[in-house]
Amino acid sequence: MADNFDAFVENLQERIFDETREAFGEAGFQRWRHPLYRGPLEAPDAHARVTGNCGDTMEIFLKFDDLRVSDAAYRTDGCGSSTVCGSFAAEMAIGKDPDELLTITGEAILEKLGRFPEEDRHCAFLAADTLQEALNQYMLSRKKKK
Numbered sequence: 001m002a003d004n005f006d007a008f009v010e011n012l013q014e015r016i017f018d019e020t021r022e023a024f025g026e027a028g029f030q031r032w033r034h035p036l037y038r039g040p041l042e043a044p045d046a047h048a049r050v051t052g053n054c055g056d057t058m059e060i061f062l063k064f065d066d067l068r069v070s071d072a073a074y075r076t077d078g079c080g081s082s083t084v085c086g087s088f089a090a091e092m093a094i095g096k097d098p099d100e101l102l103t104i105t106g107e108a109i110l111e112k113l114g115r116f117p118e119e120d121r122h123c124a125f126l127a128a129d130t131l132q133e134a135l136n137q138y139m140l141s142r143k144k145k146k
């Protein structure tokens with residue numbers, strides 16, 4: 001009985017993995033299984049929190065060193081797709097200066113992923129919007145310090 005149950009669970013997991021790999025492609029699937037850059041970050045230089053039309057919230061945390069992102073992280077209460085997109089947004093931000101950060105759009109995240117479910121594309125735009133809002137916060141805080 002226990003063997004049957006274990007086999008059932010293993011089978012089910014395999015099926016979920018296959019379907020997720022099919023939907024996200026290999027890069028997205030690996031990130032879904034092992035989400036890197038999970039936040040929060042301690043004492044970030046910038047932080048933004050944006051809730052999308054779907055009702056999910058994304059947060060991005062940035063640390064800067066010499067005007068370049070030295071560390072980045074995301075946090076979301078959303079689905080697996082928003083986790084994947086938040087993780088890629090954080091990864092893409094690291095090492096970038098403000099001008100380069102502006103190039104991280106929803107399209108850029110989707111391009112990096114290569115393949116993504118059509119119905120979840122908005123997750124990439126939520127991640128990008130949140131990153132841009134964090135950049136805004138950073139620029140405003142620099143202005144105030146002057």
Ligand code: FES
Pocket residue numbers: 052054055056078079081082120122123126
């Ligand atoms: Fe809302 Fe993914 S479904 S961000």
